[in-house]
Amino acid sequence: MSAPALNLRKERRRHSGGVFSGPLARICLGWLAFVLLLAVLGPLISPFDATEGNIVDRYLSPGAEHWLGTDQAGRDLFTRLAVGARSTILAALAVAALTVLIGGTLALVAVWFGGRVDGAITRFLDFLFAFPNLLLAVLAVAVFGAGVETAVVALAIGFSPYTARVIRSVALRERNLPYVKSAELQGISGLVITFRHLLPNVKQQILTGASINFGYAMIDLAALSYLGFGVQPPDADWGLMISSGQASLLAGYPQESIYAGACIVLTVAALGYLGEQLGGRRAAGRA
Amino acid sequence: MKKAVLPTALALSALLAITSCSSGSGSGGAAADGGDRLAELAVTTDAATGDLDSASWNLPFGEPASLDPILAFNYPENTVVANICEGLMMIQPDFTVTPNLAESFETDDGQTYVYQLREGVTFWDGSPMTAQDVAYSLNRHLDPAEGSYWASDAVSGNVASIEATSESEVTITLKNPDWTYNSYMATPMGVVVSEEHRKAAGESYGTPQGGVMCTGPFSVEEWQSGQSITLAKNENYWNTERTPKVDSLEIQFIVDPAAITNALVSGAIDGSYDVPLSAVSQLEAAGNGELILGKSLQMLAIIATGDGPLADPAVRKALWTATDQDALAATVYEGTARPSVSLIPDGGWSFADDVFSSARAELPGAGADVEKAKEILADATADLSEPITIVYPTERSFYADMISELSRAGKEIGLDVQPEGVPSAQFGAFFSDPEARAGHGAFVTTNYMDVPDPLVFLRTIVQDGGSQNFSGYSNPEIEELITKAEATASETERAELTAEIEALAMEDMPWLPILDPSVRLFMSDRVTGVPASFAYLYYPWAADLGAAG
Numbered sequence: 001m002s003a004p005a006l007n008l009r010k011e012r013r014r015h016s017g018g019v020f021s022g023p024l025a026r027i028c029l030g031w032l033a034f035v036l037l038l039a040v041l042g043p044l045i046s047p048f049d050a051t052e053g054n055i056v057d058r059y060l061s062p063g064a065e066h067w068l069g070t071d072q073a074g075r076d077l078f079t080r081l082a083v084g085a086r087s088t089i090l091a092a093l094a095v096a097a098l099t100v101l102i103g104g105t106l107a108l109v110a111v112w113f114g115g116r117v118d119g120a121i122t123r124f125l126d127f128l129f130a131f132p133n134l135l136l137a138v139l140a141v142a143v144f145g146a147g148v149e150t151a152v153v154a155l156a157i158g159f160s161p162y163t164a165r166v167i168r169s170v171a172l173r174e175r176n177l178p179y180v181k182s183a184e185l186q187g188i189s190g191l192v193i194t195f196r197h198l199l200p201n202v203k204q205q206i207l208t209g210a211s212i213n214f215g216y217a218m219i220d221l222a223a224l225s226y227l228g229f230g231v232q233p234p235d236a237d238w239g240l241m242i243s244s245g246q247a248s249l250l251a252g253y254p255q256e257s258i259y260a261g262a263c264i265v266l267t268v269a270a271l272g273y274l275g276e277q278l279g280g281r282r283a284a285g286r287a
Numbered sequence: 288m289k290k291a292v293l294p295t296a297l298a299l300s301a302l303l304a305i306t307s308c309s310s311g312s313g314s315g316g317a318a319a320d321g322g323d324r325l326a327e328l329a330v331t332t333d334a335a336t337g338d339l340d341s342a343s344w345n346l347p348f349g350e351p352a353s354l355d356p357i358l359a360f361n362y363p364e365n366t367v368v369a370n371i372c373e374g375l376m377m378i379q380p381d382f383t384v385t386p387n388l389a390e391s392f393e394t395d396d397g398q399t400y401v402y403q404l405r406e407g408v409t410f411w412d413g414s415p416m417t418a419q420d421v422a423y424s425l426n427r428h429l430d431p432a433e434g435s436y437w438a439s440d441a442v443s444g445n446v447a448s449i450e451a452t453s454e455s456e457v458t459i460t461l462k463n464p465d466w467t468y469n470s471y472m473a474t475p476m477g478v479v480v481s482e483e484h485r486k487a488a489g490e491s492y493g494t495p496q497g498g499v500m501c502t503g504p505f506s507v508e509e510w511q512s513g514q515s516i517t518l519a520k521n522e523n524y525w526n527t528e529r530t531p532k533v534d535s536l537e538i539q540f541i542v543d544p545a546a547i548t549n550a551l552v553s554g555a556i557d558g559s560y561d562v563p564l565s566a567v568s569q570l571e572a573a574g575n576g577e578l579i580l581g582k583s584l585q586m587l588a589i590i591a592t593g594d595g596p597l598a599d600p601a602v603r604k605a606l607w608t609a610t611d612q613d614a615l616a617a618t619v620y621e622g623t624a625r626p627s628v629s630l631i632p633d634g635g636w637s638f639a640d641d642v643f644s645s646a647r648a649e650l651p652g653a654g655a656d657v658e659k660a661k662e663i664l665a666d667a668t669a670d671l672s673e674p675i676t677i678v679y680p681t682e683r684s685f686y687a688d689m690i691s692e693l694s695r696a697g698k699e700i701g702l703d704v705q706p707e708g709v710p711s712a713q714f715g716a717f718f719s720d721p722e723a724r725a726g727h728g729a730f731v732t733t734n735y736m737d738v739p740d741p742l743v744f745l746r747t748i749v750q751d752g753g754s755q756n757f758s759g760y761s762n763p764e765i766e767e768l769i770t771k772a773e774a775t776a777s778e779t780e781r782a783e784l785t786a787e788i789e790a791l792a793m794e795d796m797p798w799l800p801i802l803d804p805s806v807r808l809f810m811s812d813r814v815t816g817v818p819a820s821f822a823y824l825y826y827p828w829a830a831d832l833g834a835a836g
Contacts, residue, residue, distance in 0.1 A: 055692045056614045072619075072684075073691040228681040233708050234691060247565035247684050250545050 025277060028270035035267055039089055042082020050075065050083035051234040059253045071241075071256045072248045073234075081259055083236040088218060088264075091148050091231075095217035096210045098156030103163030104206060108198065110164075111171040112190050122168075125161040133158030133220055141229040148221075148237075151230045155220050163209050170202045204278075211275035215268040222264050238264050325625055328582040328634075328805050328819075330380045335816035335833020341535040342814055342832055345559040347547055350513065350540040355493025356478040356501075357427050360436035365475070365824040366560065367516060367538060372501035374477035375402055375421070375457075376469065378825045380818035382584070382637040382739035384473050388416065388502065389457075392472075397464035397776060402472075404455045408525045410481045411506040418451035423482040425449045425459070437476045439754045441746060442468070464774045466781060470738040474825055504531045504830040515539045518829065532816070532833030551576065551809050558810040558832075560823055564685050567621040570809050580623055581806030581819030584736040586632040587624065589677060589693070589799040593758030595728035596702065599669035600795045606675075606704070607799045609660035609696035612653045616802055619688045623807055627800035628652045630748055630792050631741040639782030643741060646786030650793055660700045674703040678717060678730040681708035686731045689801065717757075724757060733804070735821065742772050742785040749792045760797040812836070 020029060043050070048066075053075030060070040068077040110121040133155055140154035141147075174180060175198065183193050222239030224230035231237035233244065238260040245256030348362040359368040377387035386392065389402040408416040428435040428443045437443065445461050445468075452458040461468060471477060484500035491497030495510035504526070508519035516538045520531040539556060541547050544563035550556040551566075552573045562570055562578070570578045591597040597606075612626035625633060628650045636643045664671070677693065679686035690706040697704035707727065716723035717730045724730070734755070736744040746769050747755040749762065765788055772784035808819050815835035817828040 052695060052698070053691060054614075054695055055611065055618050055688065058618050058688075073688045075691075228708060228710060233681070233687050234694070234706055244684055244687070247544065247563075250548060250563075250565040251568055 020274065020277065024273065028273050031266055031270045032274075035085055035089070035263070038082050039085035042085065043079065046076060046079040046082060048076035048079045050079045050236040059248070059251075062255075068259060069255055071245065072251075072253070075234075077256060077259060080236040080241060080256075081238075081263065084238045084241055084260065085263065087148065087231055087236065088221065088238045091152055091221050092214050092217040094152045095155045095159065095221070096214040098152065099159040099163050099213050099217075100206055100210050102156060103160040104167050104199075106160065107164040107167035108171055108194050110168055111175050111198070112194060114175075121164075125164050128157065128161045131158065133216075134223060137220065137224055138227075138229060141224070146229050146232060148225075148231050151221060151224045155217055155224075159213050159217065163206075163213065166205050166209055167202050170205050171198050174198050174201050208275055208278045211271055211278060215271035215275065218264060218268050218271075324580055324622060325805060329579050329808075330582050330820045331818050331831075332579060332808070332810065333815045333835070335532050335814070335831065336836060337834035338532045339534070339814070339832075339834050341537065342533045342558075343537045343539065343556045344829070344832075345539050345541050345547060345550065345556045347542060347559055347561050347563060349542050351516070353493035354499050354507065354510075354516075356424075356475040356480060356499070357433060357435035357437060358493060359475045362561070362824070363540070367518075368475065368478070369823065369825050370505045370518060370536075370827045370829045371503040371507060372475075372478045372480060372499065373503050373827070374473050374475070374825070375404075375479070376473040376477055378473045378739065378822050380820045380822045380826065382582075382635075382820065382822060384470050384637065384738070387473075388421070388479055389472070392469060394466075394469070397466040397468070397774060398461045400459040400461075400469060401452070402457045402459070404457065405525070406455065408502050409523055410484070410500050410502055411521055411523075412481075412484075412500060413523065414481065414483070416479060416481075416502055418454055418457050420482050421457045421479050422449050422451040423485075424479045425457070425477065427485075428476055437474070439747075440752055441750065441754065442471055442476065466773060466776055467738075467740050467743050470740050470743065474737050504529055504827050505536065508535065513540070529827065529830045531830045533829065536829050536832070551811070554811055554813070556811075557814045558808070558817070560806060560808050562807045562809045564619065564621055564623070564807075567623060567807065573809075576809055576811040579808045579810070579819050581808055582634055582821065583804055583806045584632050584635045584739060584821040585804050585806075586627060586630075586734050586800055587689070587802040587804055588627070588630075588732050588734060589729045589801060590732055590755075591729045591758050591797060591799070592724040592727055593760075594724070594726060596667070596669040596671055596673050596675050597728040598758070599667050601663055601665075601667040602669055602671070602675075602702065603796045603799055604794075605660040605664035605667065605700055606693065606697055606702060607653050607796060608663060609655065609657050609700050610653050610693055610799075610801070611655035611696065612801060613655070615689055615692055619685050619692075620802060620804060624802040624804040626652060627803045628793075629789055630745060630796075630798055630800055631789055632736060632744075633803040635736045635739055635744065636741055636782070637739045638778040642779060642782035642786055646789060650790065655696070657696075657699045660696075664700055664702075671701060672703070674705050675728040676705050676707045676726075678707045678709055678714065678727050680711040680714040680731075682711050689731070718755075729799075732798075735824070741789065742769070742781060745769075745785065745788050745792060748798055749788065749795075756797070758797055760795065762791060762795060765791050810835075 053073045055074050057070050057074035058072050060066050062069045066076050071077055106121050110118040136158040137151050137154040140150050144150045180193060221230055225237045225239030226243040231240050241260035242257045249257050346363045346366055351364040351367050354368055356368050356372045359365045373388055375389035376384050378384055388405055388408060390405045392400055392402045394400045404418055426449050427433045428437050429446060445463055445465055447460045447462045449459050481500035485492055488497035493499055495512050498507055504521050504524045505518035506521050509517040518536040520534050524530055541550060544565050547563055548566040548569050554575050591603055596602045616624045616626055629647055677690050687706055694704040747753045749760060749765050750769055751761045751766055768784050768788045772781050775781040806819060806821050812835055814832055816831040816833045818826060
């Protein structure tokens with residue numbers, strides 16, 4: 001391995017360590033690791049089913065059998081929180097990934113072809129900007145029916161303009177650099193140049209935007225489930241748990257709503273903080 | 288952001304720790320004394336001792352869509368219309384039916400009913416109520432252009448003619464004898480409105496703009512859409528024994544359980560019928576008022592649609608037998624309901640009590656009997672691997688808890704019962720649109736008797752073409768008994784025939800009766816007097832409201 005390559009790797013390591021160093025970053029990372037463990041291992045170690053309970057066991061206090069107690073239907077709250085973590089994280093991940101796919105594709109196509117194509121795509125993105133994400137999702141649910149799949153696709157479409165705009169601005173700068181012109185003159189196809197050269201150079205912005213979008217997606221998905229448009233009962237989901245815990249809150253048993261609410265707040269805060277450290281809000285286009 | 292994250296995390300962690308330690312086991316909860324509280328359900332409350340300038344009430348089911356009596360077919364509309372418009376007959380708090388705008392009625396054959404009208408009754412504007420107004424009002428249910436929600440084949444479809452036969456007499460002739468018909472004159476089917484006002488109001492009739500013109504103890508002073516309806520005392524009310532004690536009553540439409548509870552506990556609202564289940568424990572502990580459990584005509588049930596495994600009577604009966612109704616009554620209903628054993632709500636009659644009570648006592652209960660349920664299920668012919676979906680309105684989370692118990696019971700005997708939530712706006716279609724029901728096994732209902740006559744209620748469920756026969760259920764034996772009962776003049780004999788229908792219906796169980804809820808009435812210490820029973824839907828409850836102590 002050559003000396004410049006070694007130096008580059010050291011530089012990257014130093015840079016990465018700088019981003020996630022500090023007590024707050026470690027707390028955030030620790031919390032996210034805990035949530036991931038909860039999602040992966042929680043349902044495996046729990047002897048209970050997240051959707052089944054016995055009504056006579058409702059509102060049990062935390063104890064050896066039910067670590068976090070039970071909800072109004074007698075279901076184990078730890079199991080529901082763990083299974084809810086799975087559905088919440090997977091759905092938010094799907095929104096973030098789809099957003100990158102849709103937004104990134106639109107941005108790179110606009111940048112590469114420029115001119116009218118760029119103009120048309122930019123106008124289309126402006127049009128999408130006019131719709132609040134939640135409104136778009138509620139409209140989609142009204143047309144295609146309630147469910148997490150509909151909510152994920154609708155939110156991804158709603159988030160895409162933000163990601164597309166950021167990627168477009170960075171990719172546009174790269175597009176006009178001499179090495180891209182040089183590659184074009186050598187006869188390399190646009191697709192290859194885009195994937196081999198443009199994409200790696202906007203990777204940082206994509207990752208930063210995706211991490212922040214992940215947090216926003218988690219909030220919006222929770223809001224949709226809370227309103228009854230996302231994950232449907234009796235399945236477990238953090239947003240849905242806040243909603244179904246409302247009646248218990250009034251009856252003097254606030255655990256369910258507080259557990260789920262705290263999980264959402266802490267996870268979104270941790271993701272937001274780490275996303276900021278990674279690249280700053282500006283990269284996600286939400287300054 | 289950097290400054291906000293850590294304190295937030297610490298605060299929430301502390302909160303988590305606190306809540307983990309704070310609450311005790313609630314499995315018993317408010318239900319512990321449920322049996323005692325339900326032993327003697329209230330019919331009335333303490334009589335008012337004085338007048339009030341104003342009072343406030345709440346409609347927990349939301350704002351009425353219209354105040355036109357022929358469109359009053361649900362909780363919000365009926366709770367208001369009962370105070371402003373009156374019928375020829377009236378349901379009293381103890382469920383007896385007595386003459387009201389009619390001074391008396393006569394029938395010799397159950398086919399021709401002659402009503403003698405009360406003299407001196409006027410509408411709010413001072414114009415006299417005439418026999419023509421009465422005939423016109425009753426005929427509105429027969430006119431498809433008016434769109435009465437009360438029109439049905441069994442009742443209005445059986446009417447041959449309604450005529451003013453003198454200045455103070457109206458005669459109703461039926462196509463076939465029906466001795467239960469008179470009780471309908473205590474519902475909006477017997478309500479009288481001013482013909483002149485109805486015709487003048489046109490399309491806006493019953494709306495905040497068009498209003499109504501009736502004879503009741505209160506008139507509509509103001510209807511602020513989305514806010515409240517204010518009723519004003521009718522100073523010229525004909526019945527001096529029921530002169531309102533409140534000059535002005537503001538009726539609000541708060542539907543959020545937490546907001547209702549806060550409004551009642553803080554005294555912002557004086558009272559409400561059917562307070563939210565989730566608020567029961569808080570209202571029982573409230574220091575400013577009392578939660579009263581009243582005699583009801585309601586029933587919580589699962590209605591089979593005729594699709595899926597629940598189309599099989601053996602599956603329906605097996606699922607019902609395995610369900611722990613006691614647990615549901617004690618937990619989800621906080622001890623304010625009783626397990627149901629019949630398709631007739633407990634106590635839903637005003638005559639032949641001995642016949643109905645002893646017939647009910649002979650019916651088997653569900654009792655969470657898994658072994659018996661498995662035996663019943665052995666006779667099923669349906670494909671039991673198919674899931675049974677039970678639809679409920681998502682806004683009412685207690686239904687989800689109830690279906691959760693049915694899912695547990697179903698699993699015990701090998702049935703896959705799944706809840707399916709739909710928004711309330713969509714849920715209403717399950718009662719009117721067969722296409723909305725298609726593909727779903729069942730849906731939930733908190734149903735109620737229009738009149739305290741078991742035959743009238745049962746035939747809506749089990750009669751061929753009954754208004755609530757959603758699964759196309761048909762039993763020739765029941766059809767024969769219904770026809771015979773309708774033509775039977777003796778109340779005792781009619782009750783005996785009805786009890787036979789009840790037993791046959793419970794064999795096939797087109798609906799799964801789950802619980803008989805009581806009326807949950809909360810009143811602040813400032814007011815009293817209203818009936819505690821379910822009569823409030825058709826009885827002018829606000830006329831009895833007044834100052835307490």
